[in-house]
Amino acid sequence: MSGSGVIIRGGRIIDQLGERVADVAISADGVIVGVDPAINAGALGLDGALELDATGCIISSGLVDIHTHLREPGREEAETVETGSRAAALGGYTAIVAMPNTEPTIDSAAVVQQVLDAGVAAGLCDVRVAGAITVDRSGTTLAPMAEMAALGVRMFTDDGCGVQDDRLMRRALEYSAGLGVPVTLAQHCEVEALSDGGHMHEGEWSSRLGIPGIPAEAEELMVFRDIALARLTGARVHIQHLSTAGSVELVRQAKAKGLPVTAEATPHHFTLTHAEVASYDPVFKVNPPLRSDEDVAAVKAGLADGTIDAIATDHAPHTSEVKEAPFDHAPCGMLGLETALALGVSELVEPGVITMQQLLALMSWQPAVIAGIESAHGRPVETGEPAHLVVFDPTHVWVVDPAKLASRSHNTPYAGRSVRGRVSHTLLCGVPMVMNGEAQR
Amino acid sequence: MSRTGSVSSRHGDLRNLLSIADLGPDVATGIGEVMTLTDSFVEVSERANPKVPALRGRTVVSLFFEDSTRTRLSFETAAKRLSADVMNFSVNTSSVKKGESLRDTIETIEAMGVDAIVVRHASAGAPRQIAQWATSAVINAGDGWHEHPTQALLDCYTIRQRLGDLAGRHIAIVGDIKHSRVARSNIAAFTALGAEVTVVAPPTLLPPSLEGWPVKVSHDLDAVLPTVDVCYLLRMQRERMSEALIPSLREYTSLFGLTESRAEKLAQHALIMHPGPMNRGVEIAAQVADHPNAVIIDQVRNGVAVRMAVLFLLLGSGTEWGGELDV
Numbered sequence: 119m120s121g122s123g124v125i126i127r128g129g130r131i132i133d134q135l136g137e138r139v140a141d142v143a144i145s146a147d148g149v150i151v152g153v154d155p156a157i158n159a160g161a162l163g164l165d166g167a168l169e170l171d172a173t174g175c176i177i178s179s180g181l182v183d184i185h186t187h188l189r190e191p192g193r194e195e196a197e198t199v200e201t202g203s204r205a206a207a208l209g210g211y212t213a214i215v216a217m218p219n220t221e222p223t224i225d226s227a228a229v230v231q232q233v234l235d236a237g238v239a240a241g242l243c244d245v246r247v248a249g250a251i252t253v254d255r256s257g258t259t260l261a262p263m264a265e266m267a268a269l270g271v272r273m274f275t276d277d278g279c280g281v282q283d284d285r286l287m288r289r290a291l292e293y294s295a296g297l298g299v300p301v302t303l304a305q306h307c308e309v310e311a312l313s314d315g316g317h318m319h320e321g322e323w324s325s326r327l328g329i330p331g332i333p334a335e336a337e338e339l340m341v342f343r344d345i346a347l348a349r350l351t352g353a354r355v356h357i358q359h360l361s362t363a364g365s366v367e368l369v370r371q372a373k374a375k376g377l378p379v380t381a382e383a384t385p386h387h388f389t390l391t392h393a394e395v396a397s398y399d400p401v402f403k404v405n406p407p408l409r410s411d412e413d414v415a416a417v418k419a420g421l422a423d424g425t426i427d428a429i430a431t432d433h434a435p436h437t438s439e440v441k442e443a444p445f446d447h448a449p450c451g452m453l454g455l456e457t458a459l460a461l462g463v464s465e466l467v468e469p470g471v472i473t474m475q476q477l478l479a480l481m482s483w484q485p486a487v488i489a490g491i492e493s494a495h496g497r498p499v500e501t502g503e504p505a506h507l508v509v510f511d512p513t514h515v516w517v518v519d520p521a522k523l524a525s526r527s528h529n530t531p532y533a534g535r536s537v538r539g540r541v542s543h544t545l546l547c548g549v550p551m552v553m554n555g556e557a558q559r
Numbered sequence: 560m561s562r563t564g565s566v567s568s569r570h571g572d573l574r575n576l577l578s579i580a581d582l583g584p585d586v587a588t589g590i591g592e593v594m595t596l597t598d599s600f601v602e603v604s605e606r607a608n609p610k611v612p613a614l615r616g617r618t619v620v621s622l623f624f625e626d627s628t629r630t631r632l633s634f635e636t637a638a639k640r641l642s643a644d645v646m647n648f649s650v651n652t653s654s655v656k657k658g659e660s661l662r663d664t665i666e667t668i669e670a671m672g673v674d675a676i677v678v679r680h681a682s683a684g685a686p687r688q689i690a691q692w693a694t695s696a697v698i699n700a701g702d703g704w705h706e707h708p709t710q711a712l713l714d715c716y717t718i719r720q721r722l723g724d725l726a727g728r729h730i731a732i733v734g735d736i737k738h739s740r741v742a743r744s745n746i747a748a749f750t751a752l753g754a755e756v757t758v759v760a761p762p763t764l765l766p767p768s769l770e771g772w773p774v775k776v777s778h779d780l781d782a783v784l785p786t787v788d789v790c791y792l793l794r795m796q797r798e799r800m801s802e803a804l805i806p807s808l809r810e811y812t813s814l815f816g817l818t819e820s821r822a823e824k825l826a827q828h829a830l831i832m833h834p835g836p837m838n839r840g841v842e843i844a845a846q847v848a849d850h851p852n853a854v855i856i857d858q859v860r861n862g863v864a865v866r867m868a869v870l871f872l873l874l875g876s877g878t879e880w881g882g883e884l885d886v
Contacts, residue, residue, distance in 0.1 A: 328704030398684025444682030
């Protein structure tokens with residue numbers, strides 16, 4: 119289809135270099151060969167190129183999600199690498215990092231390779247893999263990080279739970295620094311001694327609803343510990359799905375001291391609060407839990423002032439069978455890939471919390487650095503760069519319909535919500551994976 | 560007896576009873592209507608043949624995911640006295656044990672044609688979820704730590720029976736507030752009727768946040784007792800020790816148990832209440848439980864009439880049960 123290249127016409131480019139109106143020409147081998155207000159296809163040898171309309175749209179490097187649950191292997195009834203990749207492409211993502219809490223756990227080269235292969239086979243998105251820090255994420259022995267790093271793994275995490283043992287986490291950080299390639303240990307911060315038995319944020323609503331709570335401090339204690347361990351070891355620590363005002367402040371202080379700490383926040387933690395749980399609908403059950411208004415405000419402030427480096431979806435598909443359970447029996451997690459950009463536009467850019475360029479920094483080039491894939495993704499929209507691009511209309515208003523999502527599961531907490539910002543085209547290596555809002559494979 | 564007909568018509572919009580707040584925008588009026596109806600059913604219960612045909616042809620299923628012999632018996636007795644057919648879905652021996660989802664269970668039961676589901680569940684909110692899937696009326700017979708609205712209604716009725724109007728009364732609820740559905744429903748009901756509520760407990764047995772709760776808090780039972788019209792004791796569960804919420808039952812009793820000597824601090828008219836089952840010797844001394852002001856047996860007795868009233872409100876729309884009877 120793009121055998122003769124692609125020309126994207128009429129859009130406004132926003133990247134780390136700034137903002138400009140220009141057409142973008144892409145060669146048949148997926149490289150940007152021209153960025154100019156009025157591209158002449160013939161002059162670039164692109165006669166017969168596919169012309170994509172970007173009028174009224176923003177062109178950016180493709181989005182990068184450093185926190186995706188693809189459920190394969192083991193939970194293919196909820197999501198597969200293919201269905202998750204399609205959801206990602208529709209959401210404007212050209213790269214995603216699959217979390218290792220699969221069955222079996224991604225804690226060895228064999229399982230890493232299996233997921234990487236499935237990503238290539240799907241061919242919808244650049245699927246990268248995060249390996250587990252500990253074997254089977256059980257928090258007892260270190261997983262073979264070097265063999266996974268040899269396959270390109272640059273993030274390690276026991277996501278789904280945090281590494282509880284302080285000494286083991288110290289060792290993991292020390293060990294990771296000697297792999298010969300820069301890697302990042304990412305932490306799901308949750309002290310289980312404080313969170314065990316909890317199903318929502320502890321506070322006004324948990325008290326009223328009679329649901330056991332998870333205090334903000336369960337997260338903050340581990341954020342504090344990991345910052346201390348980053349100082350002790352000098353190794354890079356990434357705080358996943360940071361959700362409380364206290365965590366934001368801890369990361370802010372750590373960064374002020376120059377410690378090698380980065381952090382991500384999810385769309386739901388800047389959009390929804392624990393008041394949603396009043397419906398007892400487990401679609402609002404997530405870990406870390408939806409927090410208070412004050413926490414949401416703090417997360418937004420952290421996104422605005424650079425304390426938080428990335429917006430990550432924590433896309434966590436679950437079948438309706440397991441989600442239609444009593445709240446305290448239902449699993450944690452909500453979909454995110456297909457709504458993240460629109461929520462960023464609607465909740466952050468529209469109200470003036472951040473600029474569009476900041477949003478794209480948080481969703482594309484900054485997470486690319488954390489994931490260690492910045493040589494391929496989150497690149498400026500410039501001649502010579504790989505054409506991993508998203509084209510989206512920041513004014514297009516649409517209503518989230520769970521049945522229309524590409525994910526195999528439907529557990530979006532935004533059903534019926536009107537949001538602004540819709541992906542028109544997503545290009546991976548110059549090939550349209552999404553065109554005019556439709557997945558191409 | 561025209562009043563019963565008018566009660567049901569005014570409550571045509573009450574489809575489920577999941578929480579005290581469901582009793583309407585004006586909860587006090589809603590509770591008042593249940594009380595009025597309960598008066599009639601108390602009278603029915605005192606007859607030689609305590610049965611009326613009000614819900615003849617209607618089917619009530621009791622769906623208890625958590626054991627509770629007393630509440631189940633109370634609801635089933637209430638339904639039978641209204642001539643409803645009663646089905647008993649026994650969770651322990653059913654498909655639920657085989658992994659059937661809550662939704663499938665509800666859809667299966669509904670397919671058999673039922674008019675009301677009385678549900679007890681260990682999970683807060685389960686009755687609300689069930690109500691979303693069910694077309695029949697759902698009555699919450701206790702969900703986790705959340706609510707137990709018919710318990711609150713029977714408690715209101717029992718207090719009113721002995722002391723009259725609740726407005727201006729001071730009620731202490733003593734014990735494990737944090738884990739208590741009875742406390743949450745009673746606080747909502749008592750305060751809606753104008754009573755003042757003080758919760759008395761060690762801090763570990765209070766909810767993490769009391770923001771928005773219309774209650775006073777005390778950790779000193781001795782100081783509160785002389786000021787109350789009702790001392791409502793909650794059951795103290797032994798597993799709270801293993802959760803490090805209290806050091807020992809002995810220490811709990813020494814601080815928060817209604818011992819004989821402590822009961823002497825109560826006013827002459829003050830009632831002693833307990834939702835049952837009691838731990839005699841823990842939250843309530845054996846002798847205190849048998850005190851003339853202890854209305855614990857009245858609570859159980861009134862429970863049947865209150866549940867008749869609730870079932871009638873939800874299912875009896877349009878029926879003038881009283882008019883058909885020779886009363």
